[in-house]
Amino acid sequence: MKVEIINKQNLKRINLKSLCEKLDKLGFLLNIADKHISFYLCDNEFIKNLNKKYFKKNLPTDVISFPLKDDLEPDYLGEVVVSVETAVNVSKDLDIKWQKELFLYLVHGVLHLIGYDDMTKVKRLVMEKKQEELLEEIC
Numbered sequence: 001m002k003v004e005i006i007n008k009q010n011l012k013r014i015n016l017k018s019l020c021e022k023l024d025k026l027g028f029l030l031n032i033a034d035k036h037i038s039f040y041l042c043d044n045e046f047i048k049n050l051n052k053k054y055f056k057k058n059l060p061t062d063v064i065s066f067p068l069k070d071d072l073e074p075d076y077l078g079e080v081v082v083s084v085e086t087a088v089n090v091s092k093d094l095d096i097k098w099q100k101e102l103f104l105y106l107v108h109g110v111l112h113l114i115g116y117d118d119m120t121k122v123k124r125l126v127m128e129k130k131q132e133e134l135l136e137e138i139c
Helices: 018-027 044-053 082-094 097-114 121-138
Strands: 002-007 035-042 063-067 076-083
Touching: 002 018, 002 044, 002 097, 018 097, 018 121, 035 082, 044 063, 044 076, 063 097, 076 082, 076 121, 082 097, 097 121
Parallel strands: 002 035, 035 076
Antiparallel strands: 063 076
């Protein structure tokens, strides 16, 4: 998978090489290895502003996906914006590594780009099962 990562947070150092390797494996497992996705790593303030602007919710969230397919670039699936700050905070509550929580958000965002939906209980359970399968395979 062609991956572009923009790291605009300074809370944690990100091993971009390791992250790209995991995202490549994710692309292979999802049969989207020939696709292009942009990832934007940010803090809570940035994602809160996006959430307010696009979803009218004035609070931070973990991940927002923007599907951006068009005829000019048919292999471009879109952008996934992830709050590293939320991953760090949630990982403390769950007593897990923040990198694992961050990768969960990245997987979740990619699944949204390829058509998964979590707006109903049934769809959410399907998506969560797929996330867990992928995380077990990659992490």
